[in-house]
Amino acid sequence: MGSETTGAPVERTAAQGGRPSPGRGFSLTWLGVVPFFVFATLFLIAPTGLLVVGAFQTADGSFTLANLAGLLHPSIVAAYVISLEISAASALGGAVIGFFLARAIVSGGLPGWVRPTVTTFSGVASNFAGVPLAFAFLATLGRTGLVTWALMEWFGFNLYATGFKLLSFLGLTLTYLYFQIPLMVLILTPALEGLKKEWGEAASILGASSLQYWRMVALPVLWPSLLGATLLLFANAFGAVATAYALTGSSLNIVTILLYAQIRGDVLHDQNLGYALALGMIVITGGANVGYIWLRGRAERWVK
Amino acid sequence: MKRSTLGSWISVAIGAVYFLLPLIATFEFSLRLKRGVYSFEAYRIVLTDPSFQASFLYSVVLALATIVVGAVIVVPTAYWVRLKLPKMRPVVEFVTLLPLVVPAIVIVFGHLRMYNSQSILPLTDSSFGTDLLLTFGYVTLSLPYMYRSVDTALAAIDVATLTEAAESLGASRTATLTRVIFPNIRAGLLSGAFLTFAIVIGEFTFASLLNRPAFGPYLQLVGANRAYEPAALAIIAFVVTWASLGLIQVFGAARKGSK
Numbered sequence: 016m017g018s019e020t021t022g023a024p025v026e027r028t029a030a031q032g033g034r035p036s037p038g039r040g041f042s043l044t045w046l047g048v049v050p051f052f053v054f055a056t057l058f059l060i061a062p063t064g065l066l067v068v069g070a071f072q073t074a075d076g077s078f079t080l081a082n083l084a085g086l087l088h089p090s091i092v093a094a095y096v097i098s099l100e101i102s103a104a105s106a107l108g109g110a111v112i113g114f115f116l117a118r119a120i121v122s123g124g125l126p127g128w129v130r131p132t133v134t135t136f137s138g139v140a141s142n143f144a145g146v147p148l149a150f151a152f153l154a155t156l157g158r159t160g161l162v163t164w165a166l167m168e169w170f171g172f173n174l175y176a177t178g179f180k181l182l183s184f185l186g187l188t189l190t191y192l193y194f195q196i197p198l199m200v201l202i203l204t205p206a207l208e209g210l211k212k213e214w215g216e217a218a219s220i221l222g223a224s225s226l227q228y229w230r231m232v233a234l235p236v237l238w239p240s241l242l243g244a245t246l247l248l249f250a251n252a253f254g255a256v257a258t259a260y261a262l263t264g265s266s267l268n269i270v271t272i273l274l275y276a277q278i279r280g281d282v283l284h285d286q287n288l289g290y291a292l293a294l295g296m297i298v299i300t301g302g303a304n305v306g307y308i309w310l311r312g313r314a315e316r317w318v319k
Numbered sequence: 320m321k322r323s324t325l326g327s328w329i330s331v332a333i334g335a336v337y338f339l340l341p342l343i344a345t346f347e348f349s350l351r352l353k354r355g356v357y358s359f360e361a362y363r364i365v366l367t368d369p370s371f372q373a374s375f376l377y378s379v380v381l382a383l384a385t386i387v388v389g390a391v392i393v394v395p396t397a398y399w400v401r402l403k404l405p406k407m408r409p410v411v412e413f414v415t416l417l418p419l420v421v422p423a424i425v426i427v428f429g430h431l432r433m434y435n436s437q438s439i440l441p442l443t444d445s446s447f448g449t450d451l452l453l454t455f456g457y458v459t460l461s462l463p464y465m466y467r468s469v470d471t472a473l474a475a476i477d478v479a480t481l482t483e484a485a486e487s488l489g490a491s492r493t494a495t496l497t498r499v500i501f502p503n504i505r506a507g508l509l510s511g512a513f514l515t516f517a518i519v520i521g522e523f524t525f526a527s528l529l530n531r532p533a534f535g536p537y538l539q540l541v542g543a544n545r546a547y548e549p550a551a552l553a554i555i556a557f558v559v560t561w562a563s564l565g566l567i568q569v570f571g572a573a574r575k576g577s578k
Contacts, residue, residue: 047399047404048404058426058458059426116330116334118330119328139564143557146523147538147552153549154553155340159348196337250420275524278427293428
């Protein structure tokens, strides 16, 4: 990739100075990061930028806002809404359950083996997404799944008589939680470790209950981390494609599936409307991430 | 104190049930292919399926290519930024985090627009070109993990001193990088590599939209047409993920032990 020669053009500068010095030839130092930025531009920034530009163009290339207006079509709005709902629900659920799990392993007074077991498992489960995850949940909560069968056999409860479907708001949220909870545990564990033991001790010496400690000391310090991690989980769920796609059967019109179908076969009959669809997704996940970065900055102020 | 320990146990128990139940259910389901008895028939069918072998091999090769290209791009960059351009660090870090901001499906959509047959650089015209594009796409997906692993490893060693020592012994820049820096950050590099492997091996969106015969689209195809084999494949995928990430722990522990 040409990266082997990264250092070559700057060899002379480096040999002279050793450490960065504002001497002559210093201006060549930046050449070392050129391969990285060329790669990032070609395969990350420019392709994304092209879509953003395309969202404001007609098929023959002139400027228009019609594509953005096209996003207001009821079926597209509905796709965004269901995607937002699933992402929000799985992010909030993942955050709450993940928080309790992370708290339990960091400061819950459990035996030593619990924590490494939970963290290792979280590392695996947060990466166990996509198509295989869909298969796992079909075997669990599908029509012939083990849990569906057990509910019927042991409690006489017919899950599918309630109108439950895996490819629905509830089903997909439950499925996404499988990687959302462990992700939350992984992100939140370091933040919980940042809570100083002395704060808890001081609070309890002053007569605070455990609930008061969390409400008045720990949570005010933790909330940027908590909320930031929730936003990251949200973006994570919002961009997911494979799990929903593999849960065939009925069709649930989430926005990633709509975009997938558009890329495959131009279902919107308008290429540029597809670009607008992508732009909408970038704006939403980008917004969530900007929130995360801002909140992380706030969180670090306290933890350090 | 007693009460809080009980609460912790309840949290861990709920977590354990949520995570183990689907695995147990999937495993049980994968054994049900033969009527009335549990058997490993589904695994036998899957493992002897030529398209399983071909697609798995394809994805393994692709994952290895991704790791090599990713390392060649990330290691010199992270090293150079730490050594000479600390002010660039936030910018480089921001770019490496972009794949977490821009969904994968949007990135591949952009690739299809930029490198299609009517473009200046029509990579999608040949299957080798498409493989190349797919590899580069996977490198972008792995950037956040690769960069973070490598940068953390670089933070743990004294880059400036090691470089000066190598240079005063007459090493060229390339020799410093390959023979001094690379061996010293091996554990970090390996953890980035295994994480990349775990991500690439079953990836669906990129491979499917670029029409390449990778493991992810194969999984989806089996899922759409078979009943019990998908469960067996899910268990296999879980074991592969577990193995990739388990190896990170092994190498991480080995590094701590040697220090």
